[in-house]
Amino acid sequence: MHRAGTGEMSFGGAIDLVVAMSLSWLPLIANYTHFGKRPEETFRGTLFGYGIANVWFHALGAVYGLAAGSDDALLTGALAQAGGGLALLLILIDEIDNAFADIHSAAVSTGTFWSKGCVPLMSAGFGALCTLIALAIPMAKYQNFLLLIGSVFTPLFGVMLVDHFIVCKRRIDAAVLADLRGRYGYSGGWHLSAFVAWAIGIASYQAINQWLPNLGATLPSLAIGAVCYLAFVSTQKAAYA
Numbered sequence: 709m710h711r712a713g714t715g716e717m718s719f720g721g722a723i724d725l726v727v728a729m730s731l732s733w734l735p736l737i738a739n740y741t742h743f744g745k746r747p748e749e750t751f752r753g754t755l756f757g758y759g760i761a762n763v764w765f766h767a768l769g770a771v772y773g774l775a776a777g778s779d780d781a782l783l784t785g786a787l788a789q790a791g792g793g794l795a796l797l798l799i800l801i802d803e804i805d806n807a808f809a810d811i812h813s814a815a816v817s818t819g820t821f822w823s824k825g826c827v828p829l830m831s832a833g834f835g836a837l838c839t840l841i842a843l844a845i846p847m848a849k850y851q852n853f854l855l856l857i858g859s860v861f862t863p864l865f866g867v868m869l870v871d872h873f874i875v876c877k878r879r880i881d882a883a884v885l886a887d888l889r890g891r892y893g894y895s896g897g898w899h900l901s902a903f904v905a906w907a908i909g910i911a912s913y914q915a916i917n918q919w920l921p922n923l924g925a926t927l928p929s930l931a932i933g934a935v936c937y938l939a940f941v942s943t944q945k946a947a948y949a
Contacts, residue, residue, distance in 0.1 A: 709774060711774050718921050718922040718924070719922075719924070720921065720922050720923050720924025720925075721917075721921050721922075721924065723924050723926060724855060724858055724917065724924055724925055724926050725851065725854050725855070725858075726766060727858060727862070727926045728854040728855060728857050728858030728861070728862075728926075729762075729766075729854060730758075730762050731857070731858060731861040731862060731865065732854075732857045732861060733758070734861070734865070735813060735817060735861075736809055736810060736813040737754060737758065739812075739813045739816050739817065741753075741754055807835075807838075810838075811831050811834045811835045811838065812827075812831050814830075814831075814834045815827045815828075815830035815831040815834055818830055818834075821897065823886065855917060858913065858925070858926065859910050859913035859914050859917070859925070859929065860910060862909065862913060862925075862926050862929050862930050862933070863905070863906055863908070863909020863910055863912070863913060863929045863930060863932065863933030863934075864906055864909070864933070865930065866909060866929070866930040866931065866932070866933035866934035866937070867902050867905050867906050867909070867933050867934060867937045869934060870934045870937050870938050871902065871937065874938060875938075875941055901937060901940035901941060901944065902937055904936070904940065905933050905934075905936035905937035905940055906933060906937075908932060908933065908936050909929045909930070909932050909933025909936065910929070912925070912928065912929045912932045912933075913925040913926075913928075913929035916928055916929065
């Protein structure tokens with residue numbers, strides 16, 4: 709625990725990576741927690757179950773990083789030699805459920821705006837696409853992939869939080885969600901203000917990560933996406949008043 713830092717990454721950059729890893733699972737969690745009967749129990753279950761798992765996961769990663777130093781291949785090499793690669797095989801089998809959950813979640817999420825899509829067929833399509841992507845992208849670039857995920861999901865949740873707690877005031881009429889002529893129809897089913905605010909948040913995340921890496925892009929992009937969306941909605945309400 710006394711190993712000195714190398715200075716290769718700022719504290720803000722490290723926070724971005726940790727948050728991106730956690731945020732990447734939230735859409736999947738939402739796809740399952742919507743089956744919960746009581747919001748309070750669902751919230752507590754997610755908070756403690758997901759929170760404890762993430763603390764344990766990152767603590768193990770930190771300990772391994774301190775133990776391995778700059779030799780990132782230490783753990784992989786040890787697992788490959790253990791039992792003729794049996795350990796790696798067991799890890800591969802263990803990860804299958806995660807891959808299935810992610811692919812199914814992507815299909816269900818896609819089905820929310822493409823009602824004619826078949827979830828099993830979309831799952832197969834996403835599985836094939838993700839397999840090709842995994843074969844093409846080197847694992848050494850995984851850090852860049854996490855930052856890309858962070859730039860997409862962080863401002864998205866900023867928009868969603870403002871919409872749910874401030875704009876809609878935690879009241880959702882689920883019966884008219886699919887009605888394009890209803891209150892949630894917006895512009896042919898697309899909420900353009902939300903998409904623009906989201907895009908601004910993504911751009912701000914990438915810009916901060918590129919030019920102000922010591923600052924950390926997570927909280928600023930979350931705030932920028934949220935404030936932009938609130939400003940757009942407030943301007944539209946004023947225009948129609």
